[in-house]
Amino acid sequence: MRTKSICCIGAGYVGGPTMAMIAARCPDITVTVVDLNAERIAAWNSDRLPIYEPGLDEVVRSTRDRNLFFSTDVDEGIRRAGMIFVSVNTPTKTYGIGAGSAADLKNVELCARRIAAAAQEDKIVVEKSTLPVRTAESLKRVLHANASGRKFEILSNPEFLAEGTAVADLERPDRVLIGGETTASGARAVEQLVDIYARWVPRERILTTNVWSSELSKLVSNALLAQRISSVNALSALCEATGADVDEVAAAAGRDSRIGPKFLKASVGFGGSCFQKDILNLVYLCRHYDLDEVADYWEQVVEINAWQKQRFVRRMIRTMFDNIAGKRIAVLGFAFKKDTDDTRESAAIDVCSALIAEQAELAIYDPKVEPATILNELQRATGLERKDLEDRVHCEPGPYQATAAAHAVAVITEWDEFTALDFERIYRGMHEPAFAFDGRNVLPHAAMREIGFEVHAIGKPAPAERASDSSASRAVAVRDGREQLRAADALRQ
Numbered sequence: 001m002r003t004k005s006i007c008c009i010g011a012g013y014v015g016g017p018t019m020a021m022i023a024a025r026c027p028d029i030t031v032t033v034v035d036l037n038a039e040r041i042a043a044w045n046s047d048r049l050p051i052y053e054p055g056l057d058e059v060v061r062s063t064r065d066r067n068l069f070f071s072t073d074v075d076e077g078i079r080r081a082g083m084i085f086v087s088v089n090t091p092t093k094t095y096g097i098g099a100g101s102a103a104d105l106k107n108v109e110l111c112a113r114r115i116a117a118a119a120q121e122d123k124i125v126v127e128k129s130t131l132p133v134r135t136a137e138s139l140k141r142v143l144h145a146n147a148s149g150r151k152f153e154i155l156s157n158p159e160f161l162a163e164g165t166a167v168a169d170l171e172r173p174d175r176v177l178i179g180g181e182t183t184a185s186g187a188r189a190v191e192q193l194v195d196i197y198a199r200w201v202p203r204e205r206i207l208t209t210n211v212w213s214s215e216l217s218k219l220v221s222n223a224l225l226a227q228r229i230s231s232v233n234a235l236s237a238l239c240e241a242t243g244a245d246v247d248e249v250a251a252a253a254g255r256d257s258r259i260g261p262k263f264l265k266a267s268v269g270f271g272g273s274c275f276q277k278d279i280l281n282l283v284y285l286c287r288h289y290d291l292d293e294v295a296d297y298w299e300q301v302v303e304i305n306a307w308q309k310q311r312f313v314r315r316m317i318r319t320m321f322d323n324i325a326g327k328r329i330a331v332l333g334f335a336f337k338k339d340t341d342d343t344r345e346s347a348a349i350d351v352c353s354a355l356i357a358e359q360a361e362l363a364i365y366d367p368k369v370e371p372a373t374i375l376n377e378l379q380r381a382t383g384l385e386r387k388d389l390e391d392r393v394h395c396e397p398g399p400y401q402a403t404a405a406a407h408a409v410a411v412i413t414e415w416d417e418f419t420a421l422d423f424e425r426i427y428r429g430m431h432e433p434a435f436a437f438d439g440r441n442v443l444p445h446a447a448m449r450e451i452g453f454e455v456h457a458i459g460k461p462a463p464a465e466r467a468s469d470s471s472a473s474r475a476v477a478v479r480d481g482r483e484q485l486r487a488a489d490a491l492r493q
């Protein structure tokens with residue numbers, strides 16, 4: 001049986017783009033995205049979509065009101081669809097058992113109850129949110145407890161798109177993963193979902209597994225990706241101490257085909273709604289099964305990330321004569337990565353909060369993040385009254401306004417436009433010494449030093465060490481020479 005109508009509960013960064021792509025590639029399927037948030041639905045139906053994602057406008061424009069619909073009528077959406085995707089947010093729990101590490105499944109359970117209450121026939125329910133292993137089991141229990149004769153098949157179909165490249169990732173995914181029950185009806189449900197993706201994804205890229213493998217694979221993929229970044233970030237500190245260049249080290253190591261070049265870019269720290277949450281999920285799961293060593297191992301990936309953000313701030317403070325109180329610092333970028341307006345878990349939040357705690361004055365510019373979002377995030381993180389926060393934090397409309405009269409500029413997000421700014425102009429507007437702290441290693445360091453900036457970058461030798469490069473290498477040569485003499489002496493004896 002072919003699916004004719006799909007409903008997706010949750011019109012966010014995952015649900016919106018994924019459903020738009022399904023609608024684009026399957027014109028015979030009616031796709032309805034529903035959400036409790038009326039403002040968000042209105043934005044999906046307007047010319048200004050609620051999320052910024054390159055290429056998404058075109059996909060939505062070509063499908064909306066043809067076979068893609070956005071609505072707040074959750075029950076009607078459920079009733080009309082044969083297949084329902086659950087794509088609601090599942091943040092880390094902030095209360096009760098598992099606070100700080102387990103996923104908050106409140107929204108998922110609400111969806112399950114709503115589906116059970118509204119459905120009039122059998123349904124396939126697809127979990128699309130990132131969820132801890134065995135959530136499908138809980139979904140199934142809630143649905144079946146309220147089934148009254150109807151049958152619900154549960155599938156796991158984790159999302160692997162990355163924000164900023166969502167459209168390309170959805171168009172040409174490395175793989176699509178579908179987990180289902182190993183029963184005849186489970187296999188039929190899996191086939192129905194495979195049939196949808198197979199319209200544009202080569203069949204060999206569509207992997208089918210049991211439900212738990214599928215759920216766990218999502219956590220593992222994100223944990224392994226985040227681990228690479230924490231590994232290279234940990235080594236960036238060693239590079240700064242020794243005079244090695246982390247970009248050169250990562251490029252050399254990444255040339256080994258077993259390691260590969262991607263996801264080895266040292267940074268001020270990873271962010272986003274997935275990495276930290278999924279690792280904490282994994283840690284919670286390991287502790288649940290008394291695997292404390294495994295839990296500790298993965299927890300370290302998150303700890304190094306937190307340390308990297310603090311290390312960046314400490315370096316700024318130390319460099320600026322251990323005093324940033326009252327100094328204006330231009331913060332370039334607030335999103336957790338370029339090409340998105342998403343700020344969830346962005347390194348900018350921790351960096352800015354720490355700078356505010358030191359009583360710095362911040363001038364923040366991000367090409368896509370709304371000032372209200374920046375202020376809300378910082379208010380949540382610092383606990384300051386809005387007025388006190390606004391005394392310290394100014395959201396500026398452009399990079400030149402942000403850097404005017406600043407003592408330092410700090411790059412937190414690697415937006416392309418930051419690499420090609422008029423640095424002469426910025427330098428003229430700043431106090432001297434004009435410090436630049438590059439949290440993404442995207443600025444033209446040599447050219448900026450020529451202009452007069454004192455540039456500090458992640459995993460790169462500090463300016464003082466650079467100046468004494470020749471004396472440092474002389475010292476190493478002398479030490480090596482002494483060791484060689486000692487070795488020769490030992491041989492002679």
Ligand code: UDX
Pocket residue numbers: 159160161162163164222225229262263264265266267268269270271272273274275336337338
């Ligand atoms: C991630 C996964 O990549 C995706 O498959 C999954 O579906 C959701 O989580 P996302 O969080 O959107 O996607 O972005 P990603 O590109 O993975 O970047 C995450 C963070 O790591 C960002 O803050 C990014 O700047 C940082 N990062 C990434 C680095 O610091 N260095 C790198 O080399 C790569």
Ligand code: ADP
Pocket residue numbers: 009010011012013014015034035036037040074087088089090107108110111129273
């Ligand atoms: P993600 O990155 O996982 O897509 P978002 O926060 O961007 O997360 O989107 C999740 C969406 O799910 C939000 O728009 C939110 O309003 C919606 N949502 C959460 N709970 C429910 C629910 N019970 N019913 C309908 N929509 C919900």
